[in-house]
Amino acid sequence: MKTMLSALLLAGAVSLPAGASADVLRDQALEIFKPLPSTVPAVKDNRITPDKIDLGKALFFDTRLSASGVFSCNSCHNLATGGDDNLETSIGHGWQKGPRNAPTVLNSVLNEAQFWDGRAEDLKAQAKGPIQAGVEMANKPALVEGTLKSMPAYVEAFGKAFPNEAAPVTFDNMAKAIEAFEATLLTPAPFDAWLNGDDEALSAEQKQGLALFMDKGCAACHSGVNVGGHGYYPFGVVEKPGANILPAGDKGRFAVTKTADDEYVYRASPLRNIALTAPYFHSGKVWDLQQAVGIMGTAQLGEELDEEEARLITAFLGSLTGTMPPVIYPVLPAETETTPRPSAAILP
Amino acid sequence: MKTMLSALLLAGAVSLPAGASADVLRDQALEIFKPLPSTVPAVKDNRITPDKIDLGKALFFDTRLSASGVFSCNSCHNLATGGDDNLETSIGHGWQKGPRNAPTVLNSVLNEAQFWDGRAEDLKAQAKGPIQAGVEMANKPALVEGTLKSMPAYVEAFGKAFPNEAAPVTFDNMAKAIEAFEATLLTPAPFDAWLNGDDEALSAEQKQGLALFMDKGCAACHSGVNVGGHGYYPFGVVEKPGANILPAGDKGRFAVTKTADDEYVYRASPLRNIALTAPYFHSGKVWDLQQAVGIMGTAQLGEELDEEEARLITAFLGSLTGTMPPVIYPVLPAETETTPRPSAAILP
Numbered sequence: 065m066k067t068m069l070s071a072l073l074l075a076g077a078v079s080l081p082a083g084a085s086a087d088v089l090r091d092q093a094l095e096i097f098k099p100l101p102s103t104v105p106a107v108k109d110n111r112i113t114p115d116k117i118d119l120g121k122a123l124f125f126d127t128r129l130s131a132s133g134v135f136s137c138n139s140c141h142n143l144a145t146g147g148d149d150n151l152e153t154s155i156g157h158g159w160q161k162g163p164r165n166a167p168t169v170l171n172s173v174l175n176e177a178q179f180w181d182g183r184a185e186d187l188k189a190q191a192k193g194p195i196q197a198g199v200e201m202a203n204k205p206a207l208v209e210g211t212l213k214s215m216p217a218y219v220e221a222f223g224k225a226f227p228n229e230a231a232p233v234t235f236d237n238m239a240k241a242i243e244a245f246e247a248t249l250l251t252p253a254p255f256d257a258w259l260n261g262d263d264e265a266l267s268a269e270q271k272q273g274l275a276l277f278m279d280k281g282c283a284a285c286h287s288g289v290n291v292g293g294h295g296y297y298p299f300g301v302v303e304k305p306g307a308n309i310l311p312a313g314d315k316g317r318f319a320v321t322k323t324a325d326d327e328y329v330y331r332a333s334p335l336r337n338i339a340l341t342a343p344y345f346h347s348g349k350v351w352d353l354q355q356a357v358g359i360m361g362t363a364q365l366g367e368e369l370d371e372e373e374a375r376l377i378t379a380f381l382g383s384l385t386g387t388m389p390p391v392i393y394p395v396l397p398a399e400t401e402t403t404p405r406p407s408a409a410i411l412p
Numbered sequence: 413m414k415t416m417l418s419a420l421l422l423a424g425a426v427s428l429p430a431g432a433s434a435d436v437l438r439d440q441a442l443e444i445f446k447p448l449p450s451t452v453p454a455v456k457d458n459r460i461t462p463d464k465i466d467l468g469k470a471l472f473f474d475t476r477l478s479a480s481g482v483f484s485c486n487s488c489h490n491l492a493t494g495g496d497d498n499l500e501t502s503i504g505h506g507w508q509k510g511p512r513n514a515p516t517v518l519n520s521v522l523n524e525a526q527f528w529d530g531r532a533e534d535l536k537a538q539a540k541g542p543i544q545a546g547v548e549m550a551n552k553p554a555l556v557e558g559t560l561k562s563m564p565a566y567v568e569a570f571g572k573a574f575p576n577e578a579a580p581v582t583f584d585n586m587a588k589a590i591e592a593f594e595a596t597l598l599t600p601a602p603f604d605a606w607l608n609g610d611d612e613a614l615s616a617e618q619k620q621g622l623a624l625f626m627d628k629g630c631a632a633c634h635s636g637v638n639v640g641g642h643g644y645y646p647f648g649v650v651e652k653p654g655a656n657i658l659p660a661g662d663k664g665r666f667a668v669t670k671t672a673d674d675e676y677v678y679r680a681s682p683l684r685n686i687a688l689t690a691p692y693f694h695s696g697k698v699w700d701l702q703q704a705v706g707i708m709g710t711a712q713l714g715e716e717l718d719e720e721e722a723r724l725i726t727a728f729l730g731s732l733t734g735t736m737p738p739v740i741y742p743v744l745p746a747e748t749e750t751t752p753r754p755s756a757a758i759l760p
Contacts, residue, residue: 125492134487134503144473144744155482155756159507340746352749393739396492398688401700408503 086263089271092278098289099256100386104247105173110188112244116225120245122218122394123238128211130201132157133406137242140194141169143391146340147249152348156194157202158410163314165348170386171336173247176294180346181317182331187243192235202411205235210404212238217397251337251386255291258383266383273380276373281365285332291384293334299345300328302366305359309349316346336384354378434611437619440626446637447604448734452595453521458536460592463572468593470569470742471586476559478549480505481754485590488542489517491739494688495597500696504542505550506758511662513696518734519684521595524642528694529665530679535591540583550759553583559752560586565745599685599734603639606731614731621728624721629713633680639732641682647693648676650714653707657697664694684732702726 104112123129124137140154140162141147147168154162164180172178178190194200195208212218213233225241226232255274257265266274277283286292296317299310310328317329330346343349344356354374361369369377452460471477472485488502488510489495495516502510512528520526526538542548543556560566561581573589574580603622605613614622625631634640644665647658658676665677678694691697692704702722709717717725 127490127493127497132503133497133499139482142475144742145475146746149475149481150747151481151754151756155480159756161756342747351747351753388743391741393741394492395736398494399498399690399699405699406499408499408507408509 099259116244119225120241140166156200160199174290188239191239191242214403215397253386255383269379273376290334292332447607464592467573468589488514504548508547522638536587539587539590562751563745601734603731617727621724638682640680
């Protein structure tokens, strides 16, 4: 009913008293989306404290978590460029190319699970992946712990962040601290201001785009506080995109669940800051957001969006570009005699 | 005379009224060193303004200045780790290894010239080098300009930073903005506080180390506001170090001047923050600062420093570790349709 109403409003077929149409659209939107919380979300089994956040920030930017000393978490999840690296797929250890496009770290704490295939249940599980992946940071947990233990300032910071633990400097706690920092990376956007009641926060075109986003069915998957980031769907519900965009060799969530139904299934992408995080899709093959919207229409909805519709939806997506919390670049502890030395060697 | 006096003080052979020995040492030091200035130094042909600094900060952290989109200035001159990358020599485009250890960017505006061989007269000349070097960022000026011009927020920022220019987005202005930001990276240290009159800013051992640093002759080359960073000297004035530390193939300043006298000649390293910037020497072959001090003694002074002397000098060098100015990590402009795409390809 509301959907029809917003469609009629869009078409100019009905008119309502000033303010009423905004309220109708907002009411409909609030059934589907939620504004960002004003505080750092609680995460499972990891109480977030200022000390943990500080430690996590240092670790997030520390290239010494990689075997080569070249890459930090921030290399691929760059806070300067929308929380990702703007590459098709990331370049890692030994100039190897990663298998999938790096997702943004911004607001990622609000995702149901992490990675394109949801194989990590939360950010602390996720953080351990790239550090160990041979094509990314190529390190080993014991070596990471050795690196951290070799620097007294880190040992002290772990002690503060995990005050009741006898041996706080562990790979697990490193991941928890990184999760704590990442949980602070929320980016309130004009869409939040609008959901919270500021009628002027979205332009007329963005409101039209939002109405289309809901009416056409995009919001069936891209919903909730992160406008996506939960639920798993085949890429190509209606029509598989070409092999360039959906390479046959990467079967998505199938690798996690080993059930045939999960072939080419991916977590619905969270769309906050999507205008900052080209290129798009797990393959990183599409650079233009409006083009990506069109592909989604065809592949997921069986809907050939016309140029104007794609343009309006893209305008709405622009309202999801948020404001970064200020991050003071950390000053990291200096290596000591016992710090393992970086190795650029590529191991088999 | 002062040198003898400080030697006698060191040896405990004479005693002076309380405060007098500190004053003598300070007077001697002030003839050789200078505390950091309290304001950003003026640089040649490049008036430093807040707009230029802001733009330069963005550029300094922007990985899109590299052909691959992987490396920024900050990759090798990492502000989190003493302004360098803590690698023997940097890893660059295509996982190639650079020829020499990356020097710190901190306080580098105070150096007489840039690079180990002084081949760039200032930071704006220096900034253009690594961006174009095939083993580093592997980019081309025209492509860099195309990248910057493709992003309206950059065009606007260049307009503000270079307000009287018709076409401000140029490779040259990029370098000037980077120089302006780098000029702000001064790190006041305990040694400055002590030079400025705070007797307690150096420990007794650091004062002894300072006296040795002057008496043994280290300060003959490592002097001035940057405790080095000016003057060119053969590595191995007295005795050439082994080929591991001084590889025969790299003839230093000879490559710049082509005069035989400049074979294996390098700019005396600036020593501020030296405790943070292992490994040492242009070859990056020595990780331990005290060991590096010992090598300098033998190679440059013909002086076998005993362990205690090397330890005290190293303690003094620790007083050159300064405080970083807080740097808020920038939020960079988003790419547009016309932004050149990153290329990880290695060109011949």
